[in-house]
Structure formats: C-alpha cells, structure tokens
Amino acid sequence: MIKVVIIGSGNLASHLIHEFQKSNRIHLVQVYNRNIDKIQYLKNQVAITSKIADLKDADIYILAISDNAISEFSKKLVLKNKLVVHTSGGLHLNNLKSDSDKGVFYPLQTFSKNKKVEFSSIPICIEANEQKDIILLEKLAKSISTKCYSINSKQRKSLHVSAVFVNNFVNHLYHIGNEICKEQNIPFELLLPLIEETATKIQSLPPIDAQTGPAKRNDTKTIEEHLALLNANQQNIYKLLTNSITTTYGKKL
C-alpha cells in the first residue's frame, strides 16, 4: 500500500481523494487544508488537519493547491526521505522548495466540482529526479488510471499551453457560438451534436485532415457574409482564425 497525504481542498484534491479512497493499493492517510471547514465533510472517512506540524507519516505528499501557493507552502514542509509532489501543468519541478525528494503528478484533465470524471482514462504525467521516485509515482498513477506518461518540466509546460488551446479557448468559442445563437433565438442544443462530432472525429483523424469550412476552401463570399453578422470582437476572432487556417492550407498546396 502506498501511503498518501493530500494537501488541498479544491476540485483536483477532492477528485483525487475520491479515487484514492476507492483504490485498494493506496492508503489515504490524511487530508490537510489550512481552512479546516472545507474538509470537515471528510472527517468520518479520513484523518483531517489544518496544522502542518500534525502531518502524519506517508510515502507521498501531494500538493493539490493553487500554483501561486506551491513554493511557499513547500518551504514549510520538513519531511526527510519523503516524496513531495505538485500537481501543476505549468510549474517546474524545482518550484518545490521542501527538504525532500521532489516530483510531479499531473492529471491532464479539466475538473469541475460537481461533475464526475472517469479517472481511469485520464493521462497522468509524472516526473521526478530519482528513479525510485519515478517508479513510486508510476505505481500511484496506475492505481487510478490506465495511462501514465513520463513528461519532463519543459514538455509539461508545452502540454499545458496546448491544453489552453484545446480546452480554455475551445470552450470560449463554444461560448461565442452560443451568443450568436441567442441573438436569433436559436436553442444552443442544436449545436451540441456538431460539437460532439468535432471532438470525436479527431480521435481517429489528425486535426489537419479533419478541417472543413469556408476558411479552408478560401470561400471569400461566405466569409464576407459571415463577418457582416458579427460584432467587432467576434469579427476579430473570425478574421484571425480564418487567416490562420488559410495560411495553414495555403502552405500545403
């Protein structure tokens, strides 16, 4: 059994707590949060604390707290011969300042409070300086997911930027699509099957081959008509992405 302490109470922390409790290969020893009220709901299931001095003995301490807090918090940890990991896509391993082995345990997924996620298919990106720690993190990852990847800090940063494009920015385009529909009293649900199919298509087809639409065809007449329907901000986004698509496929011809 791998003994684990989780630090934090946010979306990722609560999902990890849930998964670790289900696994029979992991012993969730304790959950820490500086505000004890936020983890009171766990008190009948696992030891909880808001005092660093009261942290129990474990193999791995997982910091599932905000990026800004990681360096400062890790400085306070006096844990010799233990592994301390953060869970951030954007931060280098060396942002950890504790007096112990360092690692990263980064599940690449978007987590919302009340939305269940099928953890077993989430890629978990791990990193550590010591081979024994990599083996331990791999064991931890594989106890909750079928997908574990060794990703160094430089790669993880690029992965994090990619995730911003395919998750944050994509969701914002969904929002713009919704706004355009609203103006004409069109229910957004009409777009849902298209959104789903767009995401499904690239599971079997590289995105470069899945591209369709007026920008790829360089159909300037349709593009002009579309622009006439949009507000200034939507127009800027439409133009920039259309140019980017035209350039992408122009090069390929």
Added chain:
Amino acid sequence: MIKVVIIGSGNLASHLIHEFQKSNRIHLVQVYNRNIDKIQYLKNQVAITSKIADLKDADIYILAISDNAISEFSKKLVLKNKLVVHTSGGLHLNNLKSDSDKGVFYPLQTFSKNKKVEFSSIPICIEANEQKDIILLEKLAKSISTKCYSINSKQRKSLHVSAVFVNNFVNHLYHIGNEICKEQNIPFELLLPLIEETATKIQSLPPIDAQTGPAKRNDTKTIEEHLALLNANQQNIYKLLTNSITTTYGKKL
C-alpha cells in the same frame, strides 16, 4: 411513402442516400449527378442518371450540391407542383430559382466520406414558404432523425456562423495544440481525453459557466510564460482569445 430524388454525390448526398435507403417511410426514386461515374456504385440499388431531362417523378428533389451551384442548377429544373429543397446552412431559401415550391433541408453536422454518423441525433433544420411543404419536410426529417427544427433563412445564417466557430475554428485550435505538442515530442493522444471532456461538459453546463484557465483568472504570470513558448501566429491567437475571455468575465464581476 415520400418519393425522393437526390441531386449530388458529395459527403452529404452519400450519407442521405444511405439513410433514405434504410427508412421504410421513404422511397428513394433516383440519384442524379452530372458526372455519372461518381454514382455508378449505386446502380444496382437505385436508378441513376446524369441527364436533367431524365429526372423521375418524386415529391421532393434534394439538392445536395455545392453552394455555388445551387442557383444555376435550380434554374434548369422544370418541375411544377413539386418541392425543391437545398441543404445549405449559408444560403437563403430564395437562392432556389426553380419553377416549383422551395424549401430547405439542412442537417447540422460535419460529414466526412468514410466516417459513419449517427443520423438519428442530428438536428435537421427545415424551412418552406407553404405550410403543406413544412409538414412534408418535417415528415421527411423525422423519418431519419429525432430532431427537427423550423429555422428561417436569417436564423439559419447565424446558425451557420456559429457552426464555423464551434466546428471549423475549434478544429483549428486542435491543430495548433497538436503542433505545439509535436515540437516537444509529446503524443497528441495525451490531449484526447481533455478534448472529449471539454465537449461533454457543455452538454450539461452552459459554456459561460464551464470556462476555466489563466485567461479567466487573469493570471498574467502564466499568460506571459505561455506566450514565450509560441510562434508569432500562435501568439496572436493566444492574445486575442485571452483578451476576449478576460473581457467576457471582467464585465461579469
């Protein structure tokens, strides 16, 4: 039985042919294409022709051809007391110039040649001037899908622009995510569960509530770090979408 003739041999035409052949409420009378070679594969299943003069008698003639060809082609049709429809998201009903009743039969989905689509969940947007034609189109739509919407030409144009945002532009962002990963030798498959969850999330949550990430948090440090990893085109897109997100949520505070 509704008697149908399909004009065209592209992705949408071939999907419609397939669906109509399965339905026992539709009689697919004939398929027309100006280049007969492209529909030879159908000759043992249905009558085919490349001559407008040989078009058979039917209730509905469905033009599943490119937007540019619709006006010209429809001028050539001499079909009194028949219903001629186009299948375009971007074109007004009045782009049809035939001497018959006019309508639109627009399935809102992205179609690829060798990719099967579950037609029953595709929203079909219909429009016609005459009430009897609306009833006929609704019957046709419901024979292959559970979702049928009355959408006028103005609404359909907005819907088409929305579709460009949530399909064409989203796919291009997938492509950029892929490019960023490639540079660091990260397999694109790592992003697939995130892409899927992003699309699934908004089936139950409005996109405005599903937004996460550095732009929404106005986390300027992370944004700067991301920009440093991108090429000029990627930077422009990153900045514009980040500003758009910041403005969207800034307003809401």
